[in-house]
Amino acid sequence: xxxxxxxxxxxxxxxxxxxxxxxxxxxxxxxxxxxxxxxxxxxxxxxxxxxxxxxxxxxxxxxxxxxxxxxxxxxxxxxxxxxxxxxxxxxxxxxxxxxxxxxxxxxxxxxxxxxxxxxxxxxxxxxxxxxxxxxxxxxxxxxxxxxxxxxxxxxxxxxxxxxxxxxxxxxxxxxxxxxxxxxxxxxxxxxxxxxxxxxxxxxxxxxxxxxxxxxxxxxxxxxxxxxxxxxxxxxxxxxxxxxxxxxxxxxxxxxxxxxxxxxxxxxxxxxxxxxxxxxxxxxxxxxxxxxxxxxxxxxxxxxxxxxxxxxxxxxxxxxxxxxxx
Amino acid sequence: xxxxxxxxxxxxxxxxxxxxxxxxxxxxxxxxxxxxxxxxxxxxxxxxxxxxxxxxxxxxxxxxxxxxxxxxxxxxxxxxxxxxxxxxxxxxxxxxxxxxxxxxxxxxxxxxxxxxxxxxxxxxxxxxxxxxxxxxxxxxxxxxxxxxxxxxxxxxxxxxxxxxxxxxxxxxxxxxxxxxxxxxxxxxxxxxxxxxxxxxxxxxxxxxxxxxxxxxxxxxxxxxxxxxxxxxxxxxxxxxxxxxxxxxxxxxxxxxxxxxxxxxxxxxxxxxxxxxxxxxxxxxxxxxxxxxxxxxxxxxxxxxxxxxxxxxxxxxxxxxxxxxxxxxxxxxxxxxxxxxxxxxxxxxxxxxxxxxxxxxxxxxxxxxxxxxxxxxxxxxxxxxxxxxxxxxxxxxxxxxxxxxxxxxxxxxxxxxxxxxxxxxxxxxxxxxxxxxxxxxxxxxxxxxxxxxxxxx
Numbered sequence: 001x002x003x004x005x006x007x008x009x010x011x012x013x014x015x016x017x018x019x020x021x022x023x024x025x026x027x028x029x030x031x032x033x034x035x036x037x038x039x040x041x042x043x044x045x046x047x048x049x050x051x052x053x054x055x056x057x058x059x060x061x062x063x064x065x066x067x068x069x070x071x072x073x074x075x076x077x078x079x080x081x082x083x084x085x086x087x088x089x090x091x092x093x094x095x096x097x098x099x100x101x102x103x104x105x106x107x108x109x110x111x112x113x114x115x116x117x118x119x120x121x122x123x124x125x126x127x128x129x130x131x132x133x134x135x136x137x138x139x140x141x142x143x144x145x146x147x148x149x150x151x152x153x154x155x156x157x158x159x160x161x162x163x164x165x166x167x168x169x170x171x172x173x174x175x176x177x178x179x180x181x182x183x184x185x186x187x188x189x190x191x192x193x194x195x196x197x198x199x200x201x202x203x204x205x206x207x208x209x210x211x212x213x214x215x216x217x218x219x220x221x222x223x224x225x226x227x228x229x230x231x232x233x234x235x236x237x238x239x240x241x242x243x244x245x246x247x248x249x250x251x252x253x254x255x256x257x258x259x260x261x262x263x264x265x266x267x268x269x270x271x272x273x274x275x276x277x278x279x280x281x282x283x284x285x286x287x288x289x290x291x292x293x294x295x296x297x298x299x300x301x302x303x304x305x306x307x308x309x310x311x312x313x314x315x316x317x318x319x320x321x322x323x324x325x
Numbered sequence: 326x327x328x329x330x331x332x333x334x335x336x337x338x339x340x341x342x343x344x345x346x347x348x349x350x351x352x353x354x355x356x357x358x359x360x361x362x363x364x365x366x367x368x369x370x371x372x373x374x375x376x377x378x379x380x381x382x383x384x385x386x387x388x389x390x391x392x393x394x395x396x397x398x399x400x401x402x403x404x405x406x407x408x409x410x411x412x413x414x415x416x417x418x419x420x421x422x423x424x425x426x427x428x429x430x431x432x433x434x435x436x437x438x439x440x441x442x443x444x445x446x447x448x449x450x451x452x453x454x455x456x457x458x459x460x461x462x463x464x465x466x467x468x469x470x471x472x473x474x475x476x477x478x479x480x481x482x483x484x485x486x487x488x489x490x491x492x493x494x495x496x497x498x499x500x501x502x503x504x505x506x507x508x509x510x511x512x513x514x515x516x517x518x519x520x521x522x523x524x525x526x527x528x529x530x531x532x533x534x535x536x537x538x539x540x541x542x543x544x545x546x547x548x549x550x551x552x553x554x555x556x557x558x559x560x561x562x563x564x565x566x567x568x569x570x571x572x573x574x575x576x577x578x579x580x581x582x583x584x585x586x587x588x589x590x591x592x593x594x595x596x597x598x599x600x601x602x603x604x605x606x607x608x609x610x611x612x613x614x615x616x617x618x619x620x621x622x623x624x625x626x627x628x629x630x631x632x633x634x635x636x637x638x639x640x641x642x643x644x645x646x647x648x649x650x651x652x653x654x655x656x657x658x659x660x661x662x663x664x665x666x667x668x669x670x671x672x673x674x675x676x677x678x679x680x681x682x683x684x685x686x687x688x689x690x691x692x693x694x695x696x697x698x699x700x701x702x703x704x705x706x707x708x709x710x711x712x713x714x715x716x717x718x719x720x721x722x723x724x725x726x727x728x729x730x731x732x733x734x735x736x737x738x739x740x741x742x743x744x745x746x747x748x749x750x751x752x753x754x755x756x757x758x759x760x761x762x763x764x765x766x767x768x769x770x771x772x773x774x775x776x777x778x779x780x781x
Contacts, residue, residue: 255469255471255498282470283470283471283473283474284470284471284474285469285470285471286469286470286471286472286497286498287469287491287497323492325491325492325493325495325497
């Protein structure tokens with residue numbers, strides 16, 4: 001085991017796959033010479049050369065279009081969209097072309113590509129560079145959607161995404177890049193569509209994703225220590241495919257579910273989980289299902305306001321204490 | 326504002342208050358259930374006529390009162406003062422939209438044991454008030470889905486016995502599980518009990534009371550006839566499939582029996598009557614009660630109003646509709662009143678004969694029992710030299726009936742659908758010969774079964 005930062009784990013995951021398979025290539029803005037604006041691709045140009053690690057012009061549509069073409073002609077591209085907010089200019093290519101290709105060619109053409117992106121708030125980048133848009137991606141049939149919370153999961157899920165025969169949207173969280181964690185040595189490949197139970201409690205189940213996972217864990221500690229409320233924490237990890245078995249089992253054990261979501265409230269990913277739980281485990285619920293989310297607002301740039309908008313440990317604790325009885 | 330006994334149906338004149346949903350002093354929301362009324366076997370929750378505070382209950386549980394009787398008083402906010410009862414009670418004004426916060430909790434605290442001030446400060450906080458109100462209106466029995474499921478699975482009849490540890494005294498899942506465990510521990514987990522106590526439901530108690538009273542009131546006499554349903558069966562065979570396709574349910578024997586009873590009653594009007602003092606009240610309309618089993622959870626007798634004018638098909642449809650509503654618990658109070666004669670149908674269970682108990686204040690009740698194929702001796706005209714031939718259409722008579730007119734007859738054995746019709750009658754009202762003649766007429770009508778035109 002080696003301790004890596006979340007951003008180092010991104011490069012480690014990509015490097016593992018590029019070393020394994022010559023067809024894996026990278027393209028994106030400032031990923032080569034600069035090593036990525038978030039330093040997530042440092043060292044890849046030096047190791048794999050300019051033919052496989054390519055800087056592109058500032059055109060997100062060109063990046064995803066080129067990635068689609070590369071995938072159609074036999075490569076396994078990893079495209080980077082610098083900020084996930086910029087998916088907004090890419091949706092025609094991603095939603096109408098990439099996501100539909102396998103279906104519309106009756107399976108004759110698969111697109112084994114990965115679109116990586118930096119998602120989420122915490123860096124005071126304002127309304128156009130801080131959004132959590134995982135729920136946008138989740139709403140499109142034909143895409144797989146992953147959002148890891150730890151360096152180990154970044155590496156393992158990156159490998160799984162590259163090896164998946166279909167397009168995978170890979171959300172890296174800007175607020176987690178500096179965090180550290182143990183990553184298994186040697187080849188590390190995880191599985192898409194698997195949630196992880198990080199902590200088991202008996203009173204409530206907190207279901208979280210990406211940057212909300214460490215906050216949910218901190219909240220669970222405080223709930224235990226200060227309020228004698230015993231909380232389970234589930235890291236969803238993969239929104240599509242979704243590990244409903246694990247989530248339903250953990251909600252059933254406590255009878256209470258709280259989602260902790262960074263995306264804005266309306267149609268956030270937790271709403272989908274709530275509907276699944278309500279439909280399939282209604283008779284195991286011991287109280288209302290409650291969503292803790294960013295409100296339905298554009299994110300502010302001011303630090304105090306941004307901190308106020310996104311769910312905090314204190315807000316998670318308060319919400320659970322107020323409603324768990 | 327006065328709360329009065331509502332008119333629950335056109336023919337319902339009185340009802341029994343079976344429960345008060347609120348106590349004096351409780352706040353009452355608009356349309357919130359305030360009390361429960363029972364009329365015969367229908368129980369109805371009656372909502373509050375207005376929002377306010379229940380300040381007086383005038384009629385206790387168990388009392389039977391007429392429509393329009395004053396039952397309670399609700400003080401509507403803004404209307405007047407509201408006095409808490411009890412030692413040291415003070416008058417508290419609820420009339421202003423924003424009561425003075427410091428004064429009100431203190432007064433309520435002195436008046437209401439539900440509001441315990443914290444010992445440390447002796448001060449009641451604002452959040453304590455909705456909590457106490459919620460407790461007072463029974464919010465602790467708002468049960469979550471899992472709690473409801475567990476209560477059902479563990480057969481806990483009264484969930485209020487479970488100590489609730491959740492917010493505002495709510496019963497949580499763990500509370501139910503702890504209760505179940507403690508109950509198991511209390512019973513020692515040793516020998517299974519030799520007997521168990523099954524409390525009678527309200528409908529069971531009412532039925533019990535009515536049966537005892539009926540037998541004590543009317544000297545019952547049982548008479549029975551055996552009926553050959555051959556002709557009815559032929560009609561069912563010919564029209565049954567089309568009937569089922571059209572109406573969505575199958576055509577049973579019951580509507581034929583009901584029709585035969587309706588046709589026979591005009592010749593024997595005293596069967597359709599009730600005893601009042603030294604007189605027999607003979608009803609000129611036939612309102613036919615049909616006993617309906619509620620999945621073995623009780624018995625109700627909805628009434629087909631104006632049954633005499635109905636065809637077999639109309640009777641079938643109406644009986645089906647009433648039975649369906651009865652099983653769904655959707656009968657209106659009017660559906661159960663004004664019966665003049667009752668049919669109880671145990672036939673589907675294949676009973677041989679049933680002695681039913683009269684539905685007071687009627688004077689007779691008929692049981693239709695199981696119809697089975699039996700060898701029956703029939704008399705048939707001796708057709709010249711072809712005694713063993715086909716049964717001639719229309720010429721059948723029953724085993725016990727009169728010989729067909731004219732000519733020689735021979736006995737033959739045939740397989741016929743046969744069932745017993747058993748009537749219990751009140752010997753105060755008439756005698757056995759009258760009842761027997763009525764039964765004979767019913768049997769004749771069924772055996773002739775001239776109902777072809779009534780099935781569409």
